[in-house]
Each structure stands twice: as structure tokens, then as C-alpha cells.
Amino acid sequence: xxxxxxxxxxxxxxxxxxxxxxxxxxxxxxxxxxxxxxxxxxxxxxxxxxxxxxxxxxxxxxxxxxxxxxxxxxxxxxxxxxxxxxxxxxxxxxxxxxxxxxxxxxxxxxxxxxxxxxxxxxxxxxxxxxxxxxxxxxxxxxxxxxxxxxxxxxxxxxxxxxxxxxxxx
Amino acid sequence: xxxxxxxxxxxxxxxxxxxxxxxxxxxxxxxxxxxxxxxxxxxxxxxxxxxxxxxxxxxxxxxxxxxxxxxxxxxxxxxxxxxxxxxxxxxxxxxxxxxxxxxxxxxxx
Numbered sequence: 001x002x003x004x005x006x007x008x009x010x011x012x013x014x015x016x017x018x019x020x021x022x023x024x025x026x027x028x029x030x031x032x033x034x035x036x037x038x039x040x041x042x043x044x045x046x047x048x049x050x051x052x053x054x055x056x057x058x059x060x061x062x063x064x065x066x067x068x069x070x071x072x073x074x075x076x077x078x079x080x081x082x083x084x085x086x087x088x089x090x091x092x093x094x095x096x097x098x099x100x101x102x103x104x105x106x107x108x109x110x111x112x113x114x115x116x117x118x119x120x121x122x123x124x125x126x127x128x129x130x131x132x133x134x135x136x137x138x139x140x141x142x143x144x145x146x147x148x149x150x151x152x153x154x155x156x157x158x159x160x161x162x163x164x165x166x167x168x169x
Numbered sequence: 170x171x172x173x174x175x176x177x178x179x180x181x182x183x184x185x186x187x188x189x190x191x192x193x194x195x196x197x198x199x200x201x202x203x204x205x206x207x208x209x210x211x212x213x214x215x216x217x218x219x220x221x222x223x224x225x226x227x228x229x230x231x232x233x234x235x236x237x238x239x240x241x242x243x244x245x246x247x248x249x250x251x252x253x254x255x256x257x258x259x260x261x262x263x264x265x266x267x268x269x270x271x272x273x274x275x276x277x278x
Contacts, residue, residue, distance in 0.1 A: 002180045009184050009207055013191035018199050025203050028184075032210055035180070039172060039221055044240055051244050056206065056251045063255045064199060067262050083194045091193035095186035102182035106175045112226035123224045124237040132234035133241075144245050151249045158256035161263075 005031030029053050042122040177218035185211035198268045202254045209247040213240045
């Protein structure tokens with residue numbers, strides 16, 4: 001499952017067609033949802049599929065088709081043409097450094113032994129999740145609703161056609 | 170149950186590294202946005218790994234929901250970021266007829 005997820009992630013970066021990128025990312029998200037499920041986070045797996053695979057990916061596909069970017073004639077001929085050449089070395093160095101640091105950390109980590117069995121409803125039972133969302137995290141939760149409202153307004157303003165001439169909106 | 174949580178952290182690191190590389194090297198702004206989503210997902214996965222390590226080591230304590238709650242907040246922020254980013258892409262496409270980052274240098278000082 002992890003292999004499928006990483007393959008999807010690589011597909012996002014190396015695909016020439018943006019639609020292929022979206023589909024690869026979709027595969028990556030489904031792989032991640034399966035990993036959440038296997039790790040015992042059932043609610044998060046469902047949320048991952050609903051929000052990411054269901055909503056965000058549709059948004060990406062919608063924009064790509066709206067802007068007509070997936071047409072065959074417009075694809076770059078050379079594989080190299082999709083990359084910014086002068087940044088590639090830097091990017092690979094940064095990615096390798098991050099990966100090496102975390103791999104070193106995980107190798108040096110002493111993972112506490114699992115002493116109990118997995119609870120029946122997983123590690124994120126919706127009841128306890130809701131108890132924390134509306135208990136200690138009530139303020140961030142309300143702030144999130146404000147953020148969503150602000151986003152809706154901002155997207156409307158951004159995506160509106162620019163006015164020609166002086167009329168009001 | 171049998172997956173060590175350290176492997177989840179390692180997978181998160183791999184995904185994050187791929188996201189960073191994609192963010193830096195791609196020219197297509199939509200693919201750059203997708204790389205950001207990839208990095209946010211890697212962050213989510215490491216929240217999950219930490220929460221799981223804690224929960225499995227202390228099974229009798231009250232369930233600690235910090236990891237999942239923050240993962241949900243990250244998902245919300247990712248959705249918001251995708252919406253605003255794609256609206257910007259549409260505005261940029263109207264302006265320039267292109268989604269390539271090559272010709273974007275208005276913000277250069």
C-alpha cells in the first residue's frame with residue numbers, strides 16, 4: 001500500500017499531462033486512506049476519501065478542464081520542458097536532506113511497545129473526536145468556520161470576471 | 170496493528186520529499202498546487218503516526234484526540250488552500266493565457 005502511495009506521488013511530479021497528475025494524486029490519496037484505515041483511524045480514512053478524493057480532486061479536474069489544459073496538442077514535447085532546469089539540483093538536494101534527516105531520526109527512535117489491543121472503534125472513534133472538537137478545541141473549530149466563509153467570499157471575488165468599464169458588480 | 174508507527178513516519182517523509190521536489194521543479198502552477206497538497210498529506214500522516222504511537226503505548230488512558238483533530242484541521246486548511254489557489258490560477262490564466270510559472274515575475278523586487 002505504501003508502494004502504491006509513493007508511486008502515485010511520483011506520478012504527480014513526473015506526469016506531463018496535468019490530468020495524469022490529478023489521477024496519480026487520486027491514487028496516492030486512496031492509498032493514504034487505506035493506510036489510515038490499517039493504522040486504526042477509520043473516521044479519518046472516510047474523511048480523506050470524501051474531502052480529498054471527492055472534493056479537492058474534482059476541483060482540480062474542473063479547473064483543468066475549464067482552462068482546457070489537457071488537450072493533446074499542448075503537451076510539451078520534451079520531458080525536460082516541464083521542469084525548471086536550474087532548480088532541479090537544489091530540489092533534489094533538499095528532498096534528499098529531508099529524507100535522510102527523518103530516516104536517521106526514525107532509525108534512532110525507540111518506539112514504545114504496543115501494550116494494548118486496538119480498540120473496537122479504532123483510534124479515532126467519532127464520539128471522542130466530537131467530544132474534543134466541541135470541548136477543548138471549540139475555539140479553533142469556530143475559527144475554521146470563519147475561515148471557510150472568508151474563503152468562499154475570497155474565491156468569488158478572485159474568480160469573478162474583471163469589470164470592463166465603470167459599472168458596479 | 171502490525172505496522173510499526175516508525176514506518177508511517179518514514180512514508181510521510183518520503184511523500185513530503187516528493188512534494189518539495191515537485192513544488193520546486195515543476196513549471197505548471199496546477200502541479201505545484203498538487204505538490205502542496207502532497208506535503209499537507211505527509212504532515213497529516215505524521216500527526217497520525219504520533220497519535221497512534223501514543224495511543225497504543227497507553228491503552229488504558231482516556232483517548233487522546235489531538236492527532237486526529239489536528240489532521241482534520243489540516244484537511245480543512247488544505248481544502249481552503251486548494252480553492253483559493255485554483256481561483257488564483259483562473260485569474261492568472263485570464264490575465265496571461267497560460268498556467269506556466271515562467272512568465273510570472275510581477276512580484277519580483
